[in-house]
Amino acid sequence: MNEQSTETVSLDQAKVGRLSRMDALQQQAMAQANRAQHQQRLRNVQLALTAIEEQSYGFCEECGEDIPIARLEASPESIYCINCKNRLEQNEPL
Numbered sequence: 001m002n003e004q005s006t007e008t009v010s011l012d013q014a015k016v017g018r019l020s021r022m023d024a025l026q027q028q029a030m031a032q033a034n035r036a037q038h039q040q041r042l043r044n045v046q047l048a049l050t051a052i053e054e055q056s057y058g059f060c061e062e063c064g065e066d067i068p069i070a071r072l073e074a075s076p077e078s079i080y081c082i083n084c085k086n087r088l089e090q091n092e093p094l
């Protein structure tokens, strides 16, 4: 893991290259986070569709309480009430 110390650092181009690489890594990380978020949302949509089939749509999967209609209108894929969602997100960030 001593690669960096042997790299030529005096060339401007090397610095630029490293910056670009950091940019690329950051963009990749953002794209991955974005994709993970979309995959999570797609899973939620599929779960919501299953809930509709099972006639449990509109009830929180976690506590069984009604999910407020305003929340369902804002994000129809919601399968948790806002309290459970917040709690679950704290345990496992999306």
Ligand SMILES: [Zn+2]
Pocket (backbone or CB within 6 Å): 060, 061, 062, 063, 064, 065, 080, 081, 082, 083, 084, 085
């Ligand atoms: Zn709940």
